[in-house]
Amino acid sequence: MARAFTPKVVTANDLLEGDVIYMTGDGNWTRDHAEAKLFEDEDEAKAALAKAETQSLKLVGAYLADAVRGEDGKPEPVHFREAFRTRGPSNYPELGKQAEL
């Protein structure tokens, strides 16, 4: 039996900078997970990923990552790896997104 679909965000690394980016509702890209579009429909998620994969001048390695809607209505990562990707290295809190966002 196919597993039930769980909500996703589209994420990748920026081609020039290498840092983590997420697709927003208008098809642009943000560095802030909270601003990502949460896809709750499987077909929409797949279509968004397919669109991302055509943008090879912008990004590298797009994929769908599990996320849930948080209490504030914004998407939150599910897996710890994705949570680290929203922040940066835990040994240097002054580096990476955690310092900038």
Next chain:
Amino acid sequence: MYEYNQFDHDFVRNRVREFRAQVERRLDGSLTEDEFKPLRLMNGLYLQLHAYMLRVAVPYGTLNSRQMNQLAYISEKWDKGYGHFTTRQNIQYNWPKLKDVPDILDALADVEMHAIQTSGNCVRNVTADHFAGAAADEIEDPRPTAELLRQWSMDHPEFQFLPRKFKIAITGAPNDRAVTKAHDIGLRMVRNENDEPGYEVIVGGGLGRTPMVGKVARDFLPKADLLPYVEAILQVYNLNGRRDNKFKARIKILVHETGIETLREMIEEVFETQKALHIPPSEEMVKAIEAQFQPPEFDAGPVDEEKLAAAIESDPLFKSFMETNVHEHFDPNHAIVTISLKPIGGTPGDATADQMRVMANLAEAYAYDELRVSHEQNIILPHVRRDDLPEVFERLREAGLATANVGLITDMIACPGMDYCALATARSIPVAQEISNAFEDIKAQHDIGPLKIKISGCINACGHHHVGHIGILGLDKAGVESYQITLGGDGTETATIGERAGPGFSYEEIVPAIQRIVERYVEIREGVDETFLETYRRVGAEPFKNALYPETV
């Protein structure tokens, strides 16, 4: 140390030029990522979790002050002001931007460095004993051989697409500080019955998913036969290594599946043809390389040992430093100083640009301009006059680099883990930091004695956890970080793969678990001179398992 000839210079510069054009073509869309990725990897450029990562080779771990200063400069100009020294004697920059990488590679070429063959299924940077050329127990400096292997393997047309990556380590001393038994090929210098130096050749060692201690292919290989013999091993591996399964593609699996006897015969057969065909490097060329590794002209003036002894007695911190961070040199007036990159609570192997400059300046002023990177993620000043030890210690202390913990519990190896690495299944750096904080008292560490903890953030085992006296492997257990402990591993000439202690521990539980192992060891050791590993070998795993899992006793 080795200086580039015109060929080396041209080769490295051409490679940078070529890569610059490849980056441009990626950025203007003429190359897809699928086409570009293998090209960037050939030049040491990875895409990690939060950014690109550039891995720069430090051949056989040897650097001079100019190179170390340049590494500092690069970290400030194009990165975030620090670098990470790795278990393969490389340095990694964690934040370069794609468009800057060709400039970084040019800046490296300015000081005869590069990032070629630090990735991909080729012969990687050859690693060596970090005390090479200085150790009291050395038969011969292994670095001329390492340099010969570097030249032979660099862009070797036949070996750029091996079944898998290929790592060679070499030591010139009977005490193995280069983990030769956990490499695809390990070379240990030995003497034959006529007292001639040659190599014991070990093949098929490796860690990762299927850890194995290497097997002896030849117990004595004359030095002159080295290249044809190594070439024969690579040919046999290239043809017979398993390309059908990435997890079975290393030479250790070939050794395991074929059996060392059969494989030895296959190697010997190719070796005979190779030897007949082979144009060996001319004696002149070998001599020219050897000449570049001659020890510096040591200052032979007498050392005021009484003054040194008084300095040691008057400062307990210096005394601790002398006990752990200073090792015997073959020249009695000199000593080898290990600079610990494991400050209490710090990130193992990281150095800031300022610290790199301090180390470079000390090398220039006190160590005949030489530095080494160790696979244990520390930096070595290989030749320091014993008179100068108090001054060197003082300068290190001012820079936060005088932690007296080399070989002790807080001198851990930790791979980057999930704080940087895209392959990681869990974090390793914060585990190391918390263990370090838990055992911060230097005196207590000295009481515990020699103990090597090694931590990897996934089964690839870059943190050498299998050969840690205590090994820690970070895994993803149903979406939660989980840490598996192995006990009794050993990376030296008595190499042993550690045994799994039992079920894993959560992130919160792992540090207390390590504390329980150490407490149990202190309780049951037969006197303070019995090291952790000796106790483990005497009593086995049981007492430690009981301490780890008291509820099952």
